[in-house]
Amino acid sequence: MNTHNPLWRFAGMRPAAWFFFIFLYLPIVVLVVLSFNGGQSATLWGGFSLKWYSVVANDAEVVRAAKNSLIVATLATLISTSLATLAALGMRGRAFRGQTLMSGVLGLPLLVPEIVTAVSTLMFFSFINLKLSLFTILIAHVVFCIPFAYLPIRARLEGMNPYLLEAAADLYASPWKAFWKVTFPLLSPGIISGAMLAFIISMDDFVITYFVAGAGATTLPVYIFSSIRMGISPKINAISSIILVISIAFVALSYYVGQRKR
Amino acid sequence: MTTPRLIAERRQLGRRLLLSAPAMLTLLVFMLLPLGIMFVVSILQSGDYGGVKWGEYSFEAYRNFFYERDLDDTLVFNTDYLEIFQRSFWLSILTTAGCLLIGFPTALYLALQTERKRNLLLFLVTVPFWTNLLVRAYAWMLLLRNGGLVDEGLQGLGITDTGLGLLYTNNAVIIGLLYTYLPFMVLPIYTSLEKMDWRLVEAAFDLGANRFHALKRIIVPLAMPGIVAGSILVFIPSLGNYIIPELLGGGKTLMIGNLIQLQFGSSHNWPLGAALSFALLSFVLLAMLVYSVRFKPGNAGGHP
Structure with a gap:
């Protein structure tokens, strides 16, 4: 398509796109810049300084919340990615009856509004008399991480050449050996990118965690929320910037891994 | 009729079900x-x-x-709750309209770029989705508060001379919702534009159509599945959003999500909270059902 043809320049298209990207990134940039503020105010610039980062690093409550977040996200990622990988392998191949329904169930956490998942999970734990703790957070996180881990793995499997497995069988590889020698190496970029997405989603979740977190089981987003409730502060700017940069780094990495060896 | 082939197939199906079972x-x-x-x-x-x-x-x-x-x-x-439903729907409709207004031209712009530039821009569209919404809503608090950067910027440009007092209003909630869901409008529209046969537009130009007519008669109708999908993806989650009204509405501009949360917090009315959640969920499922019946995959033109 000849995009240099002036006929293709629709009025307002370029300004809208500019507005879109500025609107999308301005708050993020402003937040990160303000996190390096040396003054006492959250919004008035008082010179460059890393002061608030050292305040954050020395705050025992923040460090504990960060540890909780890391523990939950790591475990939720390991569990949900394993479950999702097995499910993706099970869904591969000729369609069977009920498969559409099963894919629907796997995608359910994406469809149900977060607040609904949050309150229904809370009521469920209350119904089975399970005390709210880090463990209940973990269960909830595994559930909503499954589709995020599943979709990239499934996409990778679908793009795989089925003749490779036949070739392996022709060369007398057992199904088990064929899996580890052929399927798994080809699938691993999908698994890695799925695991990374699950990790980010778990690290970032606030709404569901907020409902199923017991006393003392504070994660970083829950901590941030309760601090914001008390008013904006340069300390929140610093914690928020750390979270943002970690997420963006992970997404960029996951994107890179997914693009490689296509 | 248990031929060896059938047995093998059944065994394989069993194995596949076993693999899917844990998830x-x-x-x-x-x-x-x-x-x-x-x-x-x-x-x-x-x-x-x-x-x-x-x-x-x-x-x-x-x-x-x-x-x-x-x-x-x-x-x-009692009109208290009805008012909250009404506000939720109204703010979500405005958000959807705003997303469409900015999202459609942006998607069109993306679709008309060279492949390399397009991939980079698409990546930039998806990044915010993976970052913490709480943190990004907080960033908007910094921008919108009295004497915040939006106030300062507008005053610096001489557009206004007093603070707008934007934070904790309906407007702040709409800005926050727009910000949250814009990518959800751009991506589906872009997807349907990308699949489009652009030779149809060329043909329209050759036949003397101007840009407006090409847009109205060719591009918009062919992008309709994306427009509808995008509108659903914006409207439905914004209806139940909890974080944005809580932080940017300052607890004054309640929406359904906040009302549900209240029932599990200070109001102690679990049945009402559950009923509200169930109503919200039914609404979502209904919308998805209508969408999947009307826009089946393969029915790309969007005509029923």
Whole structure:
């Protein structure tokens, strides 16, 4: 398509796109810049300084919340990615009856509004008399991480050449050996990118965690929320910037891994 | 008719089901079952001090949407909740319209770029989705507060001379919702534009159509599945959004999500919270059902 043809320049298209990207990134940039503020105010610039980062690093409550977040996200990622990988392998191949329904169930956490998942999970734990703790957070996180881990793995499997497995069988590889020698190496970029997405989603979740977190089981987003409730502060700017940069780094990495060896 | 082939096939199917079983069971027990319990709670009596009275059924929670009980036990029409529903729908409709207004031209712009530039821009569209919404809503608090950067910027440009007092208003909530869901509008529209046969537009130009007509007669109709999908992806989640009204509305501009949260917090009315959640969920499922019936995959033109 000849995009240099002036006929293709629709009025307002370029300004809208500019507005879109500025609107999308301005708050993020402003937040990160303000996190390096040396003054006492959250919004008035008082010179460059890393002061608030050292305040954050020395705050025992923040460090504990960060540890909780890391523990939950790591475990939720390991569990949900394993479950999702097995499910993706099970869904591969000729369609069977009920498969559409099963894919629907796997995608359910994406469809149900977060607040609904949050309150229904809370009521469920209350119904089975399970005390709210880090463990209940973990269960909830595994559930909503499954589709995020599943979709990239499934996409990778679908793009795989089925003749490779036949070739392996022709060369007398057992199904088990064929899996580890052929399927798994080809699938691993999908698994890695799925695991990374699950990790980010778990690290970032606030709404569901907020409902199923017991006393003392504070994660970083829950901590941030309760601090914001008390008013904006340069300390929140610093914690928020750390979270943002970690997420963006992970997404960029996951994107890179997914693009490689296509 | 148990031929060896059939047995082998059955065994393979069994193996595949076994592989899917752990994930399926996890979702059945920790997602579907809780949704079922939520429905049961919505038709239970509320407990005196929070929680519910198991085994005592009542439709009180659903009646609560419209009526409240007076002291002498008569039902009185109550518009408090209706107002919140109305506000939720209205703010979500405005958000969807705003997303469409900015999102469609942006998607068109993306679709007309060279492949390399397009991939980079698409990546930039998706990045915010993976970053913490709480943190990004907080960033908007910094921008919108009295004497914040939006105020300062507008005053610096001489557009306004006093603070706008944007934070904790409906406008702040709409800005926040727009910001949250814009990518959800751009991506589906872009996807349908990308699949489009652009030679149709060229043909329209060759036949003397101007840009407006090409847009109206060719591009918009062919992008319709994306426009509808995008509108659903924006409208539905913004209806139930909790974080944005909580932080940018300052607890004054309640939406359905906040109302649900309140029932599990200070109001201690679990059945009402469950009933509201169930109503929200039914609405979402209904919208998805209508969408999947009307825009089946393969029905790309969007004509039923």
